Amino acid sequence: MHEHPLQRFFKSLREQPVFAWERFQMRDVLVINHPLCQAVFSRQGAQLLHFQPTGQKPWLWCAAKWPQVGAIRGGVPVCWPWYGRHPSENAWPSHGWARLIDWKLLDSSTDDDGVRLHWQLQLCDWQVDLHAHLGETLELRLSTEHQDELPCQLSHALHAYWRIGNVGEIALSGLDGAQGYDQLSRQVCQQQGELRVDGGCQRVFQHEGELQLKDHAWQRELCIDTGDSADTVVWHPGSRPLLGVSFNEASGFVCVESAMAGASLAPGERAHLSLQARAGG
């Protein structure tokens, strides 16, 4: 099994600062080394690419090779201000602008509890803020507002790639009875028992509360909470090739995302999305 590509920043035996900027694959990355956890963000997309509480295996997956320009596959891409295909502009990039451009880091702080970061992106009349709290657990909160004169359409997602031992040996519990839509068969579905994703999965569930990602190969359980207002999207490409990602690499992740389909946002109103995870078991 491959090592996480960003673990390379934590090999030094010398004492490292809590926050340090580095260059990696032509991007600025913020390397975070706290007694409770190690983590890496890219400035592009304010994307959390690596998170590993001390003494544990990495929680997030990231592709080893990144395209020279364009989206980095891995970690928690922020899909914003639209999720998936743009509703009317076919030529516009999938999952919006936010993961393609550099954000501003407005604040970073550290205490015994972990680190807190505040990233921001301003685009035309729109502003999106990402607050992260990382320590023994992971917490991301996204908040959007705009100053346009009229209500605007927004859809967004925290598209997390979770690191797992092998996609054939995982199960998601906590979705039993949840109503959803299977985008592969284009049919509504209702989950019965545990969800297995081997062979490909692209489902959107209406679901509240935690779900458990049970990883039998790594004997690990992560409890993932996508918040109360969002949909939970479960995605894995199965045997469909992903550009620049080997079949072996792709067997090491499953996406469990916090997402909100298109909604209308009035001027000054705020839309929120959150994603939290803790070790279970």
Ligand SMILES: O=P(O)(O)OC[C@H]1O[C@H](O)[C@H](O)[C@@H](O)[C@@H]1O
């Ligand atoms: O390849 P990307 O644009 O990063 O999208 C990756 C995936 O994201 C979502 O989960 C969609 O449901 C998939 O259809 C898509 O393939």
